[in-house]
Amino acid sequence: MAFQTMEWIGATATLRLLDQRFLPEVVQYRDLATPEAVAGAIRDMTVRGAPAIGVSAAFGIAQAALLAEAAGRPLIPALEAADGVLRASRPTAVNLFWALDRMAGLWRAGAGAAQLLAEAQVMEREDIAVNEAIAAHALAILPQEVTFFHHCNTGALAAVGVGTALGIIRRAHEAGRKVFAYLDETRPRLQGAKLSSFELMEYGVPHAIVVDGASAHIMRRRRVDMAVVGCDRVAANGDTANKIGTYNLALAAQDNGVPFYVACPSSTIDLATPDGDGIEIEEREADEVLRIGGQRVAPEGAPAFNPAFDVTPNRLIAGLITEFGIVRPPFDVNLRALLAGRDGRVVSCGK
Structure with a gap:
């Protein structure tokens, strides 16, 4: 396959998304470093499709946790803010809210950035398996x-x-x-x-x-x-x-x-x-x-x-x-x- 819809870049904690607004003429990627940027990409349809939206939002939550931990800021306020921004990005696809609820269940139970990132990566692998089973x-x-x-x-x-x-x-x-x-x-x-x-x-x-x-x-x-x-x-x-x-x-x-x-x-x-x-x-x-x-x-x-x-x-x-x-x-x-x-x-x- 000559394209990849999304990729987590661990070294920089960025989510790389194929910008679908320019297809099929241009295959162009965007590196998003904050949950606000991920929410913007969902809203402007850089990324689209219910499964991809859900997984992208999960990585946005992981980013919020990683950024807060790196800056020594309290985790819960940062995650609550990111959750709110991501929930407001698009209203119809339930995968968005399903993914955010799943992540929220972890961070409200005390999960840290490493656990949240691991869960987003689990969702990524699950989507691949779900597609094949369908x-x-x-x-x-x-x-x-x-x-x-x-x-x-x-x-x-x-x-x-x-x-x-x-x-x-x-x-x-x-x-x-x-x-x-x-x-x-x-x-x-x-x-x-x-x-x-x-x-x-x-x-x-x-x-x-x-x-x-x-x-x-x-x-x-x-x-x-x-x-x-x-x-x-x-x-x-x-x-x-x-x-x-x-x-x-x-x-x-x-x-x-x-x-x-x-x-x-x-x-x-x-x-x-x-x-x-x-x-x-x-x-x-x-x-x-x-x-x-x-x-x-x-x-x-x-x-x-x-x-x-x-x-x-x-x-x-x-x-x-x-x-x-x-x-x-x-x-x-x-x-x-x-x-x-x-x-x-x-x-x-x-x-």
Whole structure:
């Protein structure tokens, strides 16, 4: 692989992130030395994708502890401040809060900088293993020849490992399946056209970029075996928040008899949120809609509304592909059973 999404540089206690704002034209890295800088990188989408955001935030907490210890400052106030800054960076991806809560459980129990750094590195390794397990469960249900429909970017750029939904596509190709993928361009930031195609070109996976509005037409006129997307949060009933346009894709899939799957690390499951109506949807600046590549495409002074995510109702989802197995309806029952049994003793994934 010619790129690495993130790397911890121990000698300088910096987090090196691939700056995804400039892909695919420029592969450029940023070295971030403070939790405030990490929060800024999450907010401006230097780093993006729920798994990568969570791990980045964990390293931001470790940085806060290392900086405080090196300066001889009290640890708890520094960690409380870093936690607050990182929590405010983006609202929708539950991995951010999952990672910060996990780190907070340690520092509130008295963990020092070395322990916090070790935990962030554990999360990094876990994400790699989770990605591989998701792909393995998906491979078990894929035909030898498979055409996918994919939205946004959910590959190695969105994670530490191979990624979630795009990781499935990549691993299917590498396993010798005859794979083709349609990639939604994913307006307004074009993560499908810019990032997913960048990755599939790197891996040699046959694909085509299509405009977001073409999904229903393609599913009606051409063979599509499966739509597979990632997620930023899954409510207790299986409603799923993901990049804006996912709901449209799910509706097109249902109308054309195409099974719609969500690649879903267990860290994105939020049992505290009963349904999708309780998921906060990030709204971003209007210029993302009004300009493409810095070039204005709308009349001067035209208004825009820019929700960054939408929620796909559980009724449109065939299954949630997790690292523990594929969860099928009824999601309210089977998600709880999955999490209760994720240590391997009892796992119920539905029929």
